[in-house]
Amino acid sequence: MPDPAKLALNQITTKRWTLAQAIDGCTRHGVRGISVWRDKLAEMGVPAAARALKDAGLAVTGLCRGGMFTYADEKGRAASRDDNARAVDEAAAIGARCLVLVVGGLAPGSKDIVGAREQVKEGIAAMLERAKAARVPLAIEPLHPMQAPDRACVNTLDQALDLCDALDPSRSGAIGVAVDVYHVWWDPNLERAIHRAGPSRLLGYHLCDWLVPTRDTAFDRGMMGDGVIDLPRIRGLMESAGYDGMHEVELFSAEDWWKRDPDEVMRILKERYATCC
Amino acid sequence: MPDPAKLALNQITTKRWTLAQAIDGCTRHGVRGISVWRDKLAEMGVPAAARALKDAGLAVTGLCRGGMFTYADEKGRAASRDDNARAVDEAAAIGARCLVLVVGGLAPGSKDIVGAREQVKEGIAAMLERAKAARVPLAIEPLHPMQAPDRACVNTLDQALDLCDALDPSRSGAIGVAVDVYHVWWDPNLERAIHRAGPSRLLGYHLCDWLVPTRDTAFDRGMMGDGVIDLPRIRGLMESAGYDGMHEVELFSAEDWWKRDPDEVMRILKERYATCC
Helix, strand or coil, rough: CCCHHEEEEHHHHCCCCCHHHHHHHHHHHHHCCEEEEHHHHHCCHHHHHHHHEEEECCCCEEEEEEEECCCCCCHHHHHHHHHHHHHHHHHHCCCCCCEEEEEEEECCCCHHHHHHHHHHHHHHHHHHHHHHHHCCEEEEECCHHHHHHCCCCCCCCCHHHHHHHHHCCCCCCEEEEEEEHHHHHHCCCCCHHHHHHHHHEEEEEEECECCCCCCCCCCCCEECCCHHHHHHHHHHHHHHHHHHHHHHHHEEEECCCCHCCCHHHHHHHHHHHHHHH | CCHHHHHHHHHHCCCCCHHHHHHHHHHHHHCCEEEHHHHHHHHHHHHHHHHHHHHCEEEEEEEEEECCCCCCHHHHHHHHHHHHHHHHHHHHHHHCCCCECCCEECCCCCHHHHHHHEEEEEEEHHHHHHHHCCCCCEEECCCCCCHCCCCCCEEEEHHHHHHHHHHHCCCCCCCCEEEEEEHHHHCCHHHHHHHHHHHHHEEEECCCCCCCCCCCCCCCCCCCCCCCCHHHHHHHEEEEEECCCCEECCCCECHHHHHEEEHHHHHHHHHHHHHCC
């Protein structure tokens, strides 16, 4: 059984709540960590959010999200750079343990996935110094291959780790990966890749489940225990590779969990965390 | 532009046609190869189909499909072995250039993807001698990771090639892979994997396109040119790796192409093959 003190909420799971409500919800349900989304952070205001998170004693496991590095033209590139600079500053302001990077898919009208991946590398390189100066580790999150065209063209842990090795060969801690079971559970190379990452590169661990059938390629994640992922196995791999951080529950679920009362979602995710993870 | 003489029809693309109709359709549209499905073959009868294919002068690029090696109990294992033995015999009877293997996902109720992969290896090993004796090469088809739970737990070309190397280290030609652009286009390791396979392992090449958005994880493939796959690039990789076989169009499309008049589908796929592939 996982340590209840390691359970964290990714705020998207309780999408109906504001950030203030999510902070209160975590406190009320005894959840000690939260991963914050930037739209909700903007709504509350960064200084007020930073205070509220601190007052609640919550670990901020991540800020979602930077990235979206792929672009069709120079204007797109400049906009991506500006936005990522702001994301680093926001992550620093709320004491986030990492800034999660969802790297972007194909630029509009493009079929050039090789070129998109070059843009991603260049985009991360361009923000790395600022992130280091702000002491905000960058967590590249590989997304499931079915999300390659529209969300992220980094699709395996090994691919993300190749980027880390290229950009930070000394394993300084400035860059690593977020391991989301939904995106990586199928990977035949999962065990080796998690160990390759090791404690210096493992910056986050995200939980949910893979439903059969899956009715939507983005917004049909299941609650832990409702799908086919062997969650205890993957936690075991993370722990044996030296990961010591929190385990955050991140559900995108337009037709089910997002429609429910967030307090009910919190009760159920705590129970499932204790019994299925 | 690809060689029009290399265009083949995977019969599922014209699902409304019987095998006899599909054979006639290929002849009528000047398509020189066909990949046959076993349910349609059974409906026509193997001897009659073998004669008709020969009379039409069609190359039989593959038989779809063997596989489904994962099982929950001994009865399931025995049924899988029997069915695969029959599939080899049918492929030999119609002169198929390969038997395509869709290996199966998780057994009912199972979350053990590691164990499922062991079952696959054991199942292929168990049929390999029969396939060799019948001179039917086995083509492992890695399926897209989104189909891992319910269709195939072999999800990358490298994973399929690892199986080939384990079962046939001498590269005898008895086992190889079918490369379907739909399943592999996202793979950051695609170029290396296709070259790793080389001519002795590249047994088939399947065409369609990836639609954005994708509305179903199995039955929403696009016609070449309607999606985001850089098809000329992948053909170039296949050719530079020494692949010299046909290019078969395989569309699973419950809500679009399967509903159309198959003659219209044939006209359009020929045109798209000439312009987009």
